[in-house]
Amino acid sequence: MIRAWTRPIVWVLVAATLLLVALSLGVDAARGTRPDLGSGFVLALVAVLLPLGVLVTLRQPANPIGWIFLGVAVTVGLGGLAGGYADYWSSGEGGSDGLGKLAAWYTSSSWIPWVLIPATFLLLLFPDGKLVSSRWRPVAWSAGIGIGLALVTGLLTPGPLEDYQQVQNPYGVDSGIIGVLTGLAFLLVMIGIFGSISSLVLRYRRGDRELREQIKWIALAGGLVAVVVPVGTATYELVGEVVANSAIELSILTLPLAAGVAILRYRLYEIDLVINRTLVYGVLTAGLGGIYAAVSLGLGVAIGSGSTLPTAAATLAVALLFRPLRANIQAAVDKRFDRARYEGLRKVEHFLGELRAGRAAPEETGRVLADALGDPRLEVLFWLPAEGVHVDATGRAVRDPAAPGRMRTPVRRGNLQLATLVHDKALGRRPNLLESVIAAAGLAIEISRLRAEVRRRLAEVEDSRARIVTAGDAERRRLERDLHDGAQQRLVSIGLALRHVQGLLPPGGEAATEVDATVTELTDAIEELRELARGVRPAGLDDGLSTALQELAARSPLRTTVEATDERFEDRVETAAYFVASEALANVIKHARATAITVSANTRNGSLVVSVRDDGIGGAAASNGSGLVGMGDRVAALGGRLRIDSTPDAGTVVTAELPCG
Amino acid sequence: MRVVIAEDQALLRAGLKRLFEDAGHDVAAGVDDADRLRAAVSEHEPDLAVVDVRMPPSFTDEGIRAAQWIRDAHPQTGVLVLSQHVESAGAVDLVSQGGFGYLLKDRVLDVAEFLDAAVRVADGGSALDPKVVASLVGRERDALEVLSDRERQVLSLMAEGLTNSGIAQRLVLTERTVEGHVRSVLMKLNLPGGEDAHRRVLAVIVYLRASSGAP
Numbered sequence: 031m032i033r034a035w036t037r038p039i040v041w042v043l044v045a046a047t048l049l050l051v052a053l054s055l056g057v058d059a060a061r062g063t064r065p066d067l068g069s070g071f072v073l074a075l076v077a078v079l080l081p082l083g084v085l086v087t088l089r090q091p092a093n094p095i096g097w098i099f100l101g102v103a104v105t106v107g108l109g110g111l112a113g114g115y116a117d118y119w120s121s122g123e124g125g126s127d128g129l130g131k132l133a134a135w136y137t138s139s140s141w142i143p144w145v146l147i148p149a150t151f152l153l154l155l156f157p158d159g160k161l162v163s164s165r166w167r168p169v170a171w172s173a174g175i176g177i178g179l180a181l182v183t184g185l186l187t188p189g190p191l192e193d194y195q196q197v198q199n200p201y202g203v204d205s206g207i208i209g210v211l212t213g214l215a216f217l218l219v220m221i222g223i224f225g226s227i228s229s230l231v232l233r234y235r236r237g238d239r240e241l242r243e244q245i246k247w248i249a250l251a252g253g254l255v256a257v258v259v260p261v262g263t264a265t266y267e268l269v270g271e272v273v274a275n276s277a278i279e280l281s282i283l284t285l286p287l288a289a290g291v292a293i294l295r296y297r298l299y300e301i302d303l304v305i306n307r308t309l310v311y312g313v314l315t316a317g318l319g320g321i322y323a324a325v326s327l328g329l330g331v332a333i334g335s336g337s338t339l340p341t342a343a344a345t346l347a348v349a350l351l352f353r354p355l356r357a358n359i360q361a362a363v364d365k366r367f368d369r370a371r372y373e374g375l376r377k378v379e380h381f382l383g384e385l386r387a388g389r390a391a392p393e394e395t396g397r398v399l400a401d402a403l404g405d406p407r408l409e410v411l412f413w414l415p416a417e418g419v420h421v422d423a424t425g426r427a428v429r430d431p432a433a434p435g436r437m438r439t440p441v442r443r444g445n446l447q448l449a450t451l452v453h454d455k456a457l458g459r460r461p462n463l464l465e466s467v468i469a470a471a472g473l474a475i476e477i478s479r480l481r482a483e484v485r486r487r488l489a490e491v492e493d494s495r496a497r498i499v500t501a502g503d504a505e506r507r508r509l510e511r512d513l514h515d516g517a518q519q520r521l522v523s524i525g526l527a528l529r530h531v532q533g534l535l536p537p538g539g540e541a542a543t544e545v546d547a548t549v550t551e552l553t554d555a556i557e558e559l560r561e562l563a564r565g566v567r568p569a570g571l572d573d574g575l576s577t578a579l580q581e582l583a584a585r586s587p588l589r590t591t592v593e594a595t596d597e598r599f600e601d602r603v604e605t606a607a608y609f610v611a612s613e614a615l616a617n618v619i620k621h622a623r624a625t626a627i628t629v630s631a632n633t634r635n636g637s638l639v640v641s642v643r644d645d646g647i648g649g650a651a652a653s654n655g656s657g658l659v660g661m662g663d664r665v666a667a668l669g670g671r672l673r674i675d676s677t678p679d680a681g682t683v684v685t686a687e688l689p690c691g
Numbered sequence: 692m693r694v695v696i697a698e699d700q701a702l703l704r705a706g707l708k709r710l711f712e713d714a715g716h717d718v719a720a721g722v723d724d725a726d727r728l729r730a731a732v733s734e735h736e737p738d739l740a741v742v743d744v745r746m747p748p749s750f751t752d753e754g755i756r757a758a759q760w761i762r763d764a765h766p767q768t769g770v771l772v773l774s775q776h777v778e779s780a781g782a783v784d785l786v787s788q789g790g791f792g793y794l795l796k797d798r799v800l801d802v803a804e805f806l807d808a809a810v811r812v813a814d815g816g817s818a819l820d821p822k823v824v825a826s827l828v829g830r831e832r833d834a835l836e837v838l839s840d841r842e843r844q845v846l847s848l849m850a851e852g853l854t855n856s857g858i859a860q861r862l863v864l865t866e867r868t869v870e871g872h873v874r875s876v877l878m879k880l881n882l883p884g885g886e887d888a889h890r891r892v893l894a895v896i897v898y899l900r901a902s903s904g905a906p
Binding site: 511514515518519520521522523525526527529530533549552553556557560563564569572580581583584585589 | 700702703706707709710713745750751775776777795796797799800801802826827829830832833
């Protein structure tokens with residue numbers, strides 16, 4: 031969610047930082063000095079912090095970490111400009127005294143916010159911008175007050191400024207209380223820093239897999255800083271200022287970078303590989319450096335200095351040892367850090383990318399998991415809680431597979447069970463791999479589960495539609511039976527009784543004539559009843575579709591030819607075929623002004639194809655024969671389709687294809 | 692003549708029994724399913740069996756199968772099948788064997804014609820319901836175009852099983868005129884002639900059945 035004011039503020043901060051950096055570059059350019067390591071670090075820090083700050087604030091405006099990035103970028107820029115101007119003024123090249131003093135005064139304390147805020151709040155709030163719990167509020171307060179106090183006391187400490195010893199602090203307050211407050215600030219900041227580190231450790235312990243991956247990134251960068259800063263400081267004299275400072279500053283740059291990667295989840299799961307490589311090359315460098323130093327020093331002492339031999343021998347030793355040493359270290363690190371897990375996660379991530387791009391189907395999830403987990407027989411069974419069944423990706427119910435050597439692992443999201451993975455027992459011994467890959471594939475599993483569920487529901491609806499049609503057919507058959515065997519026979523019996531009565535009456539009399547007329551009425555009623563029953567379901571269907579169609583044609587007032595197979599089909603198929611033909615025929619007779627009709631029914635490719643072709647005026651469509659719409663529904667319910675081909679003046683063909691395999 | 696009636700509805704069975712008895716015939720037995728019908732026919736060897744198509748247990752074609760059995764086991768017994776509806780391809784097959792009739796049930800209300808047909812079947816003749824004949828003739832419009840309207844009328848009545856005198860009565864024509872029409876029909880349709888009325892009727896039915904493409 032981006033609130034209306036988020037964007038303007040972000041861009042104002044970016045613009046301010048860039049302006050400050052540009053001004054400090056301008057000051058350097060005006061002095062004609064070459065940019066030194068200090069200004070290079072400022073540039074690098076801004077180059078890392080600004081894009082990260084923009085990305086995080088725009089994506090997660092409520093997360094203070096993005097704002098910390100931007101705030102630090104501004105203070106770094108301001109510190110850089112102040113430092114540049116103070117240098118310019120203090121070297122006596124020019125500049126106003128007032129401004130120069132102010133710059134020097136600020137520069138000496140400018141490190142406080144941008145070093146201490148990341149060291150406390152970044153760790154305390156990482157990665158979601160919230161405290162672990164409200165119990166950590168004192169730590170946050172301690173850090174906040176400590177940093178503020180440190181800045182104030184730094185700015186108010188009397189005497190020469192730290193970075194510009196020749197300048198006296200213009201705003202120094204000569205009081206013992208400053209010293210006390212400085213000590214208090216140090217204490218509070220220390221509480222803030224160690225409290226923040228503890229909170230991060232706690233977060234890691236309690237966190238789920240994803241959170242742990244995120245914290246690992248920060249831990250890697252923190253570890254790097256923790257190693258490089260003391261080593262750099264200790265070897266300051268040995269390796270020289272440039273190397274030591276560069277190493278320290280670069281290691282500090284990895285902190286915001288790692289935080290950004292973790293928060294933005296960009297290549298989040300590659301952390302293991304990064305740690306792996308860092309460890310391998312760190313240990314390798316240290317090892318080779320040690321060997322180089324030992325050989326060159328040892329030989330130097332033995333042979334005496336001034337010879338190039340020790341250097342050559344040390345180089346040779348390093349060159350010879352590089353490959354075996356690297357392989358050994360790599361193997362040792364791989365053993366400690368799970369490579370299969372990294373590869374599995376990489377495959378799943380790749381699949382998710384393909385899925386988003388539409389190059390892969392969610393149904394491939396099972397195959398991808400089988401590949402990622404290295405178990406080709408692995409199956410993903412989706413759980414449908416409403417029905418209490420497991421289904422496969424096509425939505426078919428799967429019986430409980432209890433194959434030997436197989437194991438079942440549930441896949442959950444929150445409290446909801448999504449699926450069950452049926453896999454090799456061997457995988458059960460690597461819960462970390464299994465859990466990581468399942469969690470990474472969670473979304474894909476959920477999507478395929480939904481699709482499987484939709485498929486299943488659709489199949490159910492289709493089945494029930496077919497059942498409804500079949501039930502309707504059965505009902506028609508029952509109704510037809512009832513009309514014929516019940517009502518009609520009863521009427522015939524009554525007619526017979528009347529005839530008997532008629533025989534008892536004097537022939538030719540009024541009563542006999544009345545009875546005779548009544549029987550004639552009764553005969554008409556029976557005839558009507560028979561027509562009604564035929565409409566409900568023609569009894570000829572009992573003798574097959576061919577017979578029923580012949581009888582249909584015989585009753586047609588138009589010349590109607592039937593070409594029908596004598597094969598028998600399922601009752602519902604024959605019934606549907608008959609009613610399609612009957613409806614189409616009725617339409618032709620009513621609307622088409624045709625002279626001849628051909629009704630055909632034959633099997634083709636596992637379907638019964640029924641067609642009614644006429645030579646009438648054409649132009650028919652399903653809409654102007656609502657009976658055909660109903661027939662279309664009936665055909666579709668059996669999984670078939672109805673087609674109407676009609677061209678003006680070239681007749682109409684109504685074709686229904688009904689699966690009968 | 693002696694009659695056995697197979698009809699599962701008691702009321703209708705009683706009505707049929709009275710119909711035959713009123714006309715002076717002897718109803719030897721009235722049964723309600725196909726098995727009892729077979730037993731009754733074997734026992735009484737009647738001149739005529741009146742058989743309902745649909746009978747227990749399945750109410751489909753028990754009557755037709757029992758009828759066929761009677762024709763095979765007791766050729767002297769004529770069989771008159773009563774049906775509720777026009778459709779029944781099997782019926783035409785049976786009728787074309789002779790000594791067979793197939794009528795809609797409500798035909799019994801036309802007492803005189805029904806009894807005529809019954810006597811004719813008992814004598815080894817045929818009876819085919821006018822509705823069935825109309826359906827057969829309807830399917831063969833093209834082939835029957837060679838006939839005049841009157842000849843088609845005569846053909847239909849022949850198919851119903853009527854003899855020349857029956858046709859003459861029905862159409863109010865002299866028997867001689869009818870004789871002429873019959874000859875003309877047989878000639879135009881290339882059917883065998885001869886003196887035996889029953890045979891000529893069968894020839895007509897066989898012709899209609901064959902050309903209608905019924906199985």
